[in-house]
Amino acid sequence: MGRSDCGSPWPTSARQAPACGQVTVAGVDLAEAAERFGTPVYVLDEGEFRDRARAYRDALPHADVAYAAKAFLSRAVVRWLREEGLHLDVCSRAELELAVIAGFPVERLILHGNAKSPEELREAVRLGVGRIVIDNTAEIARLVALVPRHDRQSVMVRVVPGVAAGAHRAIRTGTEDQKFGLSIDHGDAEDALERVLAQPRLHLLGLHCHLGSQITSVRPFLAAIPRLVALMARIRDRHGVVLPELDLGGGHGIAYHGDEPALEPREFADDVARHLHRACVEHGLSVPKLVVEPGRALVGPAGVAVYRVLAVKRTGSRVFVAVDGGMSDNPRPALYGARPDIRLIGRRGAAATRRVTVVGRFCEAGDVLVPDAELPTDVRPGDLLATPAAGAYQMSMSSTYNLVPRPPVVAVRGGQARVLLRRETVADLLARDLDAN
Numbered sequence: 098m099g100r101s102d103c104g105s106p107w108p109t110s111a112r113q114a115p116a117c118g119q120v121t122v123a124g125v126d127l128a129e130a131a132e133r134f135g136t137p138v139y140v141l142d143e144g145e146f147r148d149r150a151r152a153y154r155d156a157l158p159h160a161d162v163a164y165a166a167k168a169f170l171s172r173a174v175v176r177w178l179r180e181e182g183l184h185l186d187v188c189s190r191a192e193l194e195l196a197v198i199a200g201f202p203v204e205r206l207i208l209h210g211n212a213k214s215p216e217e218l219r220e221a222v223r224l225g226v227g228r229i230v231i232d233n234t235a236e237i238a239r240l241v242a243l244v245p246r247h248d249r250q251s252v253m254v255r256v257v258p259g260v261a262a263g264a265h266r267a268i269r270t271g272t273e274d275q276k277f278g279l280s281i282d283h284g285d286a287e288d289a290l291e292r293v294l295a296q297p298r299l300h301l302l303g304l305h306c307h308l309g310s311q312i313t314s315v316r317p318f319l320a321a322i323p324r325l326v327a328l329m330a331r332i333r334d335r336h337g338v339v340l341p342e343l344d345l346g347g348g349h350g351i352a353y354h355g356d357e358p359a360l361e362p363r364e365f366a367d368d369v370a371r372h373l374h375r376a377c378v379e380h381g382l383s384v385p386k387l388v389v390e391p392g393r394a395l396v397g398p399a400g401v402a403v404y405r406v407l408a409v410k411r412t413g414s415r416v417f418v419a420v421d422g423g424m425s426d427n428p429r430p431a432l433y434g435a436r437p438d439i440r441l442i443g444r445r446g447a448a449a450t451r452r453v454t455v456v457g458r459f460c461e462a463g464d465v466l467v468p469d470a471e472l473p474t475d476v477r478p479g480d481l482l483a484t485p486a487a488g489a490y491q492m493s494m495s496s497t498y499n500l501v502p503r504p505p506v507v508a509v510r511g512g513q514a515r516v517l518l519r520r521e522t523v524a525d526l527l528a529r530d531l532d533a534n
């Protein structure tokens with residue numbers, strides 16, 4: 098993905114001027130963006146997002162690449178996806194509506210969810226969503242009731258291949274100790290597949306699985322393939338149906354720090370193609386069309402969060418650097434023990450550094466952004482701190498804890514910045530309160 102002066106977790110377009118501490122992304126000075134849009138501010142490099150989308154399309158020219166909206170979605174992102182020829186995976190009414198409002202082709206949408214509401218299913222069928230991924234048997238009858246006579250809804254069935262993968266317990270979904278999917282080992286998957294096949298109003302496209310998130314090796318995917326293909330072969334043997342598609346979900350990991358590995362689309366594509374081919378030959382099956390659903394790998398490295406330091410204090414043996422954001426815009430450290438990379442930007446800091454704890458502004462001791470950051474000794478109130486690889490699962494998971502308005506998301510391209518999501522206002526927050534006594 099080219100070269101960044103700032104190192105690997107930063108967007109390729111990031112450049113630094115060490116003499117003055119200036120950092121630019123896509124030609125936009127982050128300190129100027131902080132002045133103009135206020136802090137905290139999330140900066141999203143459109144070129145990085147598009148390059149990553151293209152890298153997936155190039156590596157997997159015969160597959161459908163569906164971006165997972167849950168990582169971050171806005172109308173502009175929908176447009177970029179449409180233009181880059183990607184598909185889109187949504188999992189709620191509003192994600193679905195946003196995609197449709199922004200003109201995304203419905204046949205390229207995939208609807209997910211372990212507990213889709215009747216309304217979500219109804220809307221998806223009505224709009225003609227390309228694939229609905231069934232996660233439990235109750236959905237089968239519900240869907241059948243919604244599909245008009247002589248019509249057919251294309252579906253996949255989410256199965257649990259029994260492969261553990263992912264960076265944290267909360268985001269591992271490939272084994273049976275969690276809520277998603279239907280067990281292959283216990284026969285639930287096969288039972289559901291049989292029921293779907295018995296419904297003329299449902300068109301079974303294939304199997305779906307999602308092993309987990311922030312997976313940095315291709316090995317778990319390769320381990321899942323023989324199990325999935327064996328199930329496809331059983332379906333062929335028992336029902337005479339050859340399933341045309343296989344969806345391996347998302348979960349492709351990124352580097353949050355310079356020394357961390359990332360799952361490269363090219364390596365993933367080559368290894369998966371080889372293993373899939375081999376497994377299919379073994380069972381005498383034709384190779385199904387592949388679907389993949391990366392979210393983080395597209396948008397994560399495109400994002401940078403910029404905070405302003407509000408206070409620096411020593412308590413006991415620790416130095417706390419408090420910034421104006423924290424666990425509401427980035428809940429990942431509190432939820433998964435994530436440790437963002439962080440650096441001083443906008444001015445040159447002292448050469449000497451010290452270990453500090455960067456904390457947020459929210460009313461919990463657990464609101465720690467980085468427990469052991471190495472920052473210049475002279476970091477002081479008014480300074481700007483930036484964390485790279487901030488594009489995924491931060492703004493999309495942000496909350497309004499302490500009634501603090503959520504930050505804006507600003508897209509940058511060719512030296513220009515434009516607001517995708519404006520900063521929330523106090524008025525926005527208070528507007529929901531109807532003051533009913």
Ligand code: LLP
Nearest residue numbers: 165307310311347348349390391392393490
């Ligand atoms: N497909 C399905 C069915 C999923 O459930 C997910 C993510 C994805 C695709 C995309 O996964 P990705 O490529 O982005 O890893 N909040 C957590 C991550 C939760 C992921 C949930 N499902 C985090 O911040 O690490």
